[in-house]
Amino acid sequence: MVIDCGIRETSQYDLKSFLKDIDCTGMQFNLLCFWGRHPRAKLSLYTIAGALNTSAIKLRDAITNLVEKGILTAEHSNNGLTTYALSEQRAREYVDELGGLDWKQTMDLIRQWKKEAVLTADKSE
Numbered sequence: 001m002v003i004d005c006g007i008r009e010t011s012q013y014d015l016k017s018f019l020k021d022i023d024c025t026g027m028q029f030n031l032l033c034f035w036g037r038h039p040r041a042k043l044s045l046y047t048i049a050g051a052l053n054t055s056a057i058k059l060r061d062a063i064t065n066l067v068e069k070g071i072l073t074a075e076h077s078n079n080g081l082t083t084y085a086l087s088e089q090r091a092r093e094y095v096d097e098l099g100g101l102d103w104k105q106t107m108d109l110i111r112q113w114k115k116e117a118v119l120t121a122d123k124s125e
Helices: 002-021 026-037 045-052 056-068 091-099 103-124
Strands: 042-044 072-076 082-086
Touching: 002 091, 002 103, 026 045, 026 056, 026 091, 026 103, 042 045, 045 056, 045 082, 056 072
Parallel strands: none
Antiparallel strands: 042 082, 072 082
16 A cells, blocks of 8 residues: 555656646646546547637647647648547656546645646746
């Protein structure tokens, strides 16, 4: 049991490092959690917006940034529809890990991640 706890702490440290490295925003975090629970999903912007109960306008920049970072891929069809999917790169491991977190673990990760972001911002000023 103690070993499992140590693995979980190491795992969350890796996740926090990953989120910091990609300069993750709150909306990007929500998208990563979404893809963690639906790793094989290939969806349009409007479908994702509906699933996350937010507007497509709010998602557009977050998705574009994740595509630019190589975490998501964008596929354009002949009829003008763009669909997004999780990339096969190293980020998939972290996104899969996010998908395996329960609600409490996710909230703990968010709290720690935000605390570190505030500390980093304070140091840079």
